Amino acid sequence: MNDLDKVYAESVAKDYMPKETNKVRQLKKLDERAKLPAFITAMTLGIIGTLIFGTGMCFGLGVFGTGAIFMFIGVLLGIVGAAVCIINYPLYKKLLKKGKEKYAFEILELAKEITGEA
Template identity: 75%
Template sequence: MNNLDKVYAESVAKDYMPKETSKVRQLKKLDDKAKKPAFITSLSVGIIGALIFGTGMCLAMGVLATGIVAMIFGIIIGIIGIAICIINYPLYLKLLKKGKSMYAYEILELAKEITEE
């Protein structure tokens, strides 16, 4: 058996071995688990708010429809989009605080274990 076969066999065997999870990796996963829902929600709400605002702008400027009714309707839709975008950051902060408080005990205990080693 030559050297390349041995290296290949070791790399294949490594894929099937149970993976060790270090405490630092566990801490990072818990941190992501606490922060990711707030990030995804705020990103989605921000995109939706921007799309609603853009639709209102298109209506108000006469791109999608013409006339005074379309302009007024576009202004109203644009204001709704702006309101959604304004609410987005406080929503993010609230969800982030909730996520951090949900996992705070586990994260602090794991961080204490890591620093004491």
């Protein structure tokens, strides 16, 4: 058996071994758990706001129809889409702060254990 076969066998065996939950992995998971809700909310609102704004632009530029009513609808949708995009970042910061506060104690305690400061 050559070295390449040994490396392959070890990598396959590692996939089937029970995973150890070391402290660094726990710290990464806690950090992810603190930040993920804010990230998902920000991305979702950003996409929705951009789609609303783009639809308003299409109405306003006459892609979906012509006339004053379509332009008025386009302006309204553009304003709504822009407003959603504007409030997105402050909302993200607020949710991120809330998530960090929620998991701060656990993260700090685990970080102290890892660095050896007890």
